[in-house]
Amino acid sequence: MLNRARAITVSERVSRVTQSPDRRRKVQRLRDDLRNGREFAEALEFLGGEAALGAVSITELAQIPFRGPPFSEGRYSAGTAYGVLYTARRYRTANKEVAYWQRQFYNPSPGVTYRIRLQLISWLVRGAAKDVRRFLNEFPWLIDDDHTQCWALGAQARANGLVCLIAPSARDRPRGTTVPVFVSGAVSQGGYDGEVTFFIPAAGPVRFRTKFT
């Protein structure tokens, strides 16, 4: 299929909903908790210093999925050989993709709704890509929950030197487009676009609200 797909060169902004591991925020949390005294310094040293408290920039945040092995398992990687930065063309698709997976992580008691806060981040992705969206009818496994064939597609795309695919979204049908990125250096100009709150009730659909900055 990849051989039949149209080769393109992309230069566009893509979105991802994630928790920004902002080191400054974590240091500030520690300072708020312990105040800026001897105990704060001791705790920071104990935890491994500021560098141990996570990424400091959105650019660094984009590198995290490529650190491994092991990598995170996802639609286009089994997690054993390489990592993938999962992004989407539109923020709403990114929201829907994340919302779909939230239910398995939470099991609130009846009457309780958890509110979960994540950040909406975007980057500029540039480089060689292939658009596989038009093959969905022929290869419905592109949006199947069994990722086996998508793993093979991802491995082939990466071996062919593609920085990303333009692919159909399984969770934002029929128009949603995902952009799985295979090369860490292909994204730049990271930006913080807003905050997404997911509402997870004991039963029923997961809803979300986006607040742009």
Place this chain on the structure above:
Amino acid sequence: MPPRPAFRQGLGDQVVSLRAPLARAMLQGRVTGPVRLIQQIARAWSLTNSELANLLAYPSETLVPALLQGRMTFATETDRGDRVRIMYAIHSTLADLFVDASDEGRWLRDRLAILENMSPLALMLQKRIPGMLGVQDLVERRMANR
């Protein structure tokens, strides 16, 4: 009068004896930064003394008040130090995830199908450090979607 035990930091699990009000005043230890982190975790997760003792691999829950009040040394360069670092990483991520702070402690006690119907807290209590690392991976990679 029995010899007064010395109060030291970072040298082992030593409980300062408190035999008299005067001794209490003189021997009151200092709550160090790492112990403050343990206090934060215990508060956020609403841990009982028994749960905290188990998570930190102390043989008895009766040691926990002494630890939290600074009367017992917390040795940082030990297996216990690693446990606290992992637990604080979990707490730090969860504290950013949950809009309502009280939900963090609730979530720790919810049974999750992806944890074979165990709660994250039960997994940490039962499987110790591997369980803690499993919860850390769940929280950081999957829930926080990093």
